Amino acid sequence: MSEFWIEPEWPAPSAVRAASTLRRGGVSTGSYQSLNLGAHVGDEPRRVVENRRRLRGTLKLPGEPVWLNQVHGNAVIRAEASSERNADAAFTDRPGVVCAVMTADCLPILLCSEDGDRVAAAHAGWKGLAAGVIEAAVKSLGTDRLMAWLGPAIGPETFEVGREVRETFVGKRTAFAAAFREKGDGKWLADLYRLARIVLNDIGVSAIYGGGYCTFSNADDFFSYRRDRVTGRMATLIWREHQT
Known part of the structure; x- marks a missing residue:
């Protein structure tokens, strides 16, 4: 982990280059301090623009992230x-994207x-x-010879969910039950990392890191x-360098 990204x-x-940003190194203040990259969370737009400019420079990105x-x-x-940006995953086979x-x-x-x-x-x-975003992203790449990296998320000791969330998962795969631990009063602790590993293993991706x-x-x-409600956003990025 560097001072500004993982x-x-x-x-x-x-x-192949990749990084997951930390919250340091930007110009946002207050609840968004400091490298908030989300333009949709209530931060001052000019600060988000500057944070994104710094991101491009610090990581030497070949272009603006999609x-x-x-x-x-x-x-x-x-x-x-694609001009349609309402999505939860993106893929490419082109350098510089x-x-x-x-x-x-x-x-x-x-x-x-x-x-x-x-x-x-x-x-x-x-x-x-639960909706199958991992399966859809893997399918988009058109090969089963893949590796995956899991970036920063809320951990299994702090991610509290209701019974209905557990039932949603277990109704799809009984193996998902292993990713939930009962807390009491109808609440469960969920392990996002374990849920993702179960899905990836089931669809043939066994090289899993992070x-x-x-x-x-x-x-x-x-x-x-979950902790702050009003807060910024980190970015996790991947791209292919142009070969010389």
Whole structure:
């Protein structure tokens, strides 16, 4: 982890670059301090513009990230070719195109083909996980020779959900029961990381890296909607460098 972002530790080819931002290094203030990259959360627009400019410069991005209008569903777009941005995942097979998702407790997932020719980013909160956003993102890449990296999300000791959430998952896969721990009074603790690993393993992706963060518990590094309600957004990004 650097001062401003997390660089995934996974065996992606060298031409594939990826990062997950921390909340430091920007100009936003108050509840959005400091590197808020979300333009939809009530922060001053000029500050978000400057934060995004800093992001491009610090990470030496080849272009502006393809920012999605995330809707907690399973829609996937081809990043460089779609004017429709209401989606929760984006993929590309072209160099210089930056796929990005924004989170503040939901689970960001990066996908990369073993040869590095195709990459994707997915936003997987519990609704998106239940709706099949991982399956849709994997399908969009057209190969089963993939690796995945799980970015910062709310951890299994702090993500409290109701009985109906557990029933939604267990009704789809009985294996999902292992990702829930009863807390009492109809409440359960859910493990987003384990839910994602179950899905990925079931659809043939066994090379899974990352996980183990908790956005809720670490206010210095991460924004958290569950913790603060009014807050900023981190970005998790992946792109392919132009080969020379």
